[in-house]
Amino acid sequence: MNYVELFAGCGGLSxxxxxxxxxMLLANELSPMASxxxxxxxxxxxxxxxxxxxxxxxxxILTKWLSSKYELQDMTSRLxxxxxxxxxLGKGVCDLRSDGRDLAGSMVVGSVVExxxxxxxxxxxxxxxxxxxxxxxxxxxxxxxxxxxxxxxMAGMRQYTNARNVLPWEFAKFVQLIQPKFALLExxxxxxxxxxxxxxxxxxxxxxxxxxxxxxxxxxxxxCGYVPICLHVNAKFAGVAQNRPRFIMLxxxxxxxxxxxxxxxxxxxxxxxxxxxxxxxxxxxxxxELKDLPLHDADKNxxxxxxxxxxxxxxxxxxxxxxxxxxLRSDEVWESAYVKSINTILSRGLAGEPKANHDFRRHCIxxxxxxRIYQVLSKVxxxxxxxxxxxxxxxxxxxxxxxxxxxxxxxxxxKPDGAFTSFGTKAGLEDFLMDHxxxxxxxxxxxxxxxxxxxxxxxxxxxHYYEDQDCLRTLTVREMARIQSFPDKFTFCSKATxxxxxxxxxxxxxxQVGNAVPPLLGRALGLIVQDLLDRYHAAHDPMAxxxxxxxxx
Numbered sequence: 001m002n003y004v005e006l007f008a009g010c011g012g013l014s015x016x017x018x019x020x021x022x023x024m025l026l027a028n029e030l031s032p033m034a035s036x037x038x039x040x041x042x043x044x045x046x047x048x049x050x051x052x053x054x055x056x057x058x059x060x061i062l063t064k065w066l067s068s069k070y071e072l073q074d075m076t077s078r079l080x081x082x083x084x085x086x087x088x089l090g091k092g093v094c095d096l097r098s099d100g101r102d103l104a105g106s107m108v109v110g111s112v113v114e115x116x117x118x119x120x121x122x123x124x125x126x127x128x129x130x131x132x133x134x135x136x137x138x139x140x141x142x143x144x145x146x147x148x149x150x151x152x153x154m155a156g157m158r159q160y161t162n163a164r165n166v167l168p169w170e171f172a173k174f175v176q177l178i179q180p181k182f183a184l185l186e187x188x189x190x191x192x193x194x195x196x197x198x199x200x201x202x203x204x205x206x207x208x209x210x211x212x213x214x215x216x217x218x219x220x221x222x223x224c225g226y227v228p229i230c231l232h233v234n235a236k237f238a239g240v241a242q243n244r245p246r247f248i249m250l251x252x253x254x255x256x257x258x259x260x261x262x263x264x265x266x267x268x269x270x271x272x273x274x275x276x277x278x279x280x281x282x283x284x285x286x287x288x289e290l291k292d293l294p295l296h297d298a299d300k301n302x303x304x305x306x307x308x309x310x311x312x313x314x315x316x317x318x319x320x321x322x323x324x325x326x327x328l329r330s331d332e333v334w335e336s337a338y339v340k341s342i343n344t345i346l347s348r349g350l351a352g353e354p355k356a357n358h359d360f361r362r363h364c365i366x367x368x369x370x371x372r373i374y375q376v377l378s379k380v381x382x383x384x385x386x387x388x389x390x391x392x393x394x395x396x397x398x399x400x401x402x403x404x405x406x407x408x409x410x411x412x413x414x415k416p417d418g419a420f421t422s423f424g425t426k427a428g429l430e431d432f433l434m435d436h437x438x439x440x441x442x443x444x445x446x447x448x449x450x451x452x453x454x455x456x457x458x459x460x461x462x463x464h465y466y467e468d469q470d471c472l473r474t475l476t477v478r479e480m481a482r483i484q485s486f487p488d489k490f491t492f493c494s495k496a497t498x499x500x501x502x503x504x505x506x507x508x509x510x511x512q513v514g515n516a517v518p519p520l521l522g523r524a525l526g527l528i529v530q531d532l533l534d535r536y537h538a539a540h541d542p543m544a545x546x547x548x549x550x551x552x553x
Contacts, residue, residue, distance in 0.1 A: 001530050002137045004028075004178065006112050006145035006171055010037040010492065010512035012484065013144060013186065016522020018042065019346050020530050022142075025134055027107045028115055030083045031507040033494040034515075035109045039063040040493050041350055043107060048493065051075035060102045064095035066110025066118060078109075079494070082505045089114055089121075100127030104135035112170045119177055132178050142529055143175050146186040146517055168204070172211040175226065175251070181536070182529050183212065183226060183251040186517055191247050192232065192295070205230065205247055209293055212251045213282035226251035227279045229271065231313070232297040238524040239316035241324035241338065241483045242452045245299070248313075248525070254279075256536055263539045268308050271296065309531050312524040321465060322448040325479045328358060329466055343487045346519050352491030357509060358478035359496065365416055368472040370436045371463040372413035372420070374445040375472075378465070380406050391433040398430055413472060420467070452483045480513045485520040 001022045005014050008027040018024065024042065029035045039045040043062045050056055056073050067087045070077040072095060086092065096103060096118065108115060119128045134140045147167035168185065175183045185208070194201035209228040216225050228251045235244035252260065252272075261272050278293040296304050298314050305314040323336040335343075343354075363371070373392070377385040387403035390396040399407070404426045411420035412432065423429040440460070446452055448465040464471040464479075475483075477492055492509040507515070 001141045001526070001533055002134050003142040003144055004131075004140055004180070006143065006174060007147050007167070008034075008038055008107070008145065009516050010034045011042050011490075012486065012516030012519050013146065013522040013525075014038070014042055015346055015486070015490065016517070016519040016524070017142075017144065017526040019348065019519070019523050020526035022526055022530075023137070025104060025137065025140065026131060028112055029107065029109060030111055031505075032079050032081055032083065032109055033507045034512050035063060035107055036079055036493040037491070037509075037512055039107050041352065041490050043105070044351065047075055047079060051079065060095070062105055063107045063109065064103075065093065066096060066108055066114050067092035067094050068109075069093070083111070084505050086110060086114075089117060094118075096124075096127070098124045098127055100124075100130035100135075103127060103131065112167065112174065116170055116173050116177065119174075128177065140178055140180040141533055142182045142184060143171075143178060143180045144184040144186075144525075145171060147171055168208045169211055172208070172215060175212065176215045179253065181253050181256045181533070183249075184525060184529065185249040185251070186525075187247045189232060189245045189247050203290060205249070205295075206290055206293060209249060209251075209278070210282060210288065212249070213279050217283070217285075224254035225279065225283060226253055227257045227272070227275050228293070229275055230293060230295045231310070232295055232299065233313045233521075234299060235518045235521040236318040236451045237298060237302075237314045237316050238312065238518070238521045239319055239338070239341075240451070240485045240518040240520050241319035241321055242454060242518065243318075243450075244454045244518065244521075246521070250525075250528070252532075256532075259536050259539050260532060263535050264309065271304070271308060271310065309528055312527050316520070316524070318451050320449050321446045321452050321483065324452075324482045325475075326448075326466075328355070328476070328479055328482065329464075329468075329471060339482065339488075342482075342485050342520065343489070346485070346523070347487035347489045350487065350489035350491075352489040354488040355478055356488075357481065357492045357496075358476045360476060361474055363473055366436060368469075369413045370438060370443075371445065371472045371474075373433070373436060374443060374463055375465065375467060376407065376410045376412065378445040378447055379410070388433060391430060392436060392438050394434070394437050397434065399426060404429065413469070417469070477509045477513060480510065484513055484516055485518045486513070486516075487519075 002025050003017055003022050004026045005024065006028050008014060008029040014024055014027060027038065029038060036047050039047055039062065045061055045063055047063060056075055065078060067089055068078050068081060069087060069092055070081065071093055096108065118124055171185060191205045194203050209230060212226040212228050214225065228249050231248040233246055233248055235242060235246060257272065261269055264272065274294045278288055281288045281292060298305055302314045305311055319338045323338045327333040327335045327339060377388055384403040384406045387399055388407065407429060408423060411422045414421045423432065442461050445463050446465040460474055463474055477496060481490065481492065492512055494508055496509045498506040498508045
């Protein structure tokens with residue numbers, strides 16, 4: 001399977017696809033900071049090291065800027081460049097050649113909007129045709145990517161008119177240009193919830209599905225369009241140690257779709273046929289309704305997935321936080337089967353140092369006390385935790401007797417380097433909670449026996465579960481990466497975190513991890529696409545003696 005990845009981030013999806021035997025022909029990412037991590041791990045290019053050497057003056061590298069203020073030799077400035085200030089095409093330094101030379105296998109740093117414009121420019125026709133032909137590999141099998149999700153996310157400010165919301169449509173434009181056999185779009189489940197626009201509900205996922213079905217409908221375009229299969233899945237069922245629900249849209253080029261409908265078993269054909277009426281209405285320019293396109297939900301109806309080509313999205317056993325990171329807190333704790341697995345199947349070809357990015361963040365005594373409070377509140381009844389949070393947020397000043405009765409049995413962190421201590425009076429505990437007021441809305445301690453919560457892009461949102469003074473802290477980048485299923489040899493580049501105005505454009509290590517597609521989920525999706533490709537090729541290979549069977553993990 002050869003593939004192109006848009007919105008590549010630090011490389012989580014690409015790492016998963018690579019583990020299935022996938023070959024990356026091109027990647028695109030807006031952020032130089034995330035691109036540095038991608039290039040280090042997946043292209044073998046340590047850009048910070050190259051910036052300090054004279055190698056950059058000797059020839060091209062695989063990491064190329066679409067438009068930068070700085071020359072290639074000034075790599076240090078490029079890596080800290082604000083992507084919101086990239087020069088327009090033709091106004092900055094462009095590393096791409098119009099003949100497509102040296103483009104194969106590259107990471108292109110820049111906006112996908114500008115990349116589409118570059119490919120559409122008649123001057124770059126040769127490069128575009130080379131890309132469409134897979135640089136000699138034949139038609140591209142897959143274009144994948146996860147457009148930025150902040151404007152769709154329920155955790156942020158949902159804005160239908162946000163500029164980021166055009167990016168799924170730019171994804172569709174790229175697919176129209178390249179015409180791969182499959183297109184894979186990944187996003188937050190917030191994309192499933194409607195925006196209200198002029199009093200009417202608008203579903204972004206449904207509109208994006210229409211855009212893929214409409215590909216090639218304009219005069220002079222030979223494409224036969226893409227049939228979208230829409231899924232609501234959870235990465236924890238692919239084995240990831242995180243409760244991470246996602247929207248997945250697997251769009252299949254119509255000619256490939258027709259072949260698969262004839263070749264797949266009955267239950268698989270039922271999944272494909274579920275989108276047939278929607279696609280046909282779009283192609284006939286008939287109006288469509290939400291009911292015309294099913295959303296297959298792995299949480300509500302996993303039986304639809306079991307025993308089909310989608311089974312890899314529900315077959316995995318959820319992994320607990322303890323299994324993911326417990327060995328990182330002590331050399332006396334053995335690696336779990338989960339850790340051994342991701343370090344085996346996902347680390348091939350990686351050259352990083354094991355367990356890098358494991359630097360503890362320093363916290364003052366008040367923050368550590370608050371983290372201990374969160375550890376305690378993770379163990380009590382929800383009603384008791386709510387009562388305590390009412391005081392932490394200064395909405396109340398007293399605990400009810402039931403909450404006090406439960407909290408009095410737990411020990412808190414009162415003195416530096418002292419033992420955890422219980423409170424002898426309700427008033428003492430109430431005063432302690434009042435003294436540790438917080439304006440945070442989402443801070444909590446992880447529960448060791450469960451997968452981690454989904455929101456992990458901000459390091460202060462979550463503290464460690466282990467009841468020890470050394471673990472009264474937020475997670476390290478490595479611990480967050482383990483939860484997301486990154487292997488230990490995957491090294492995160494650039495600075496660890498950011499703040500202030502820089503937060504608007506910088507993508508430091510913690511954010512890279514939190515924004516990434518978990519590699520194990522990427523692997524599960526890659527195996528699905530590879531399985532369908534095998535079946536498609538078997539149907540078109542006159543020498544094939546048997547039809548392809550499902551790929552075994």
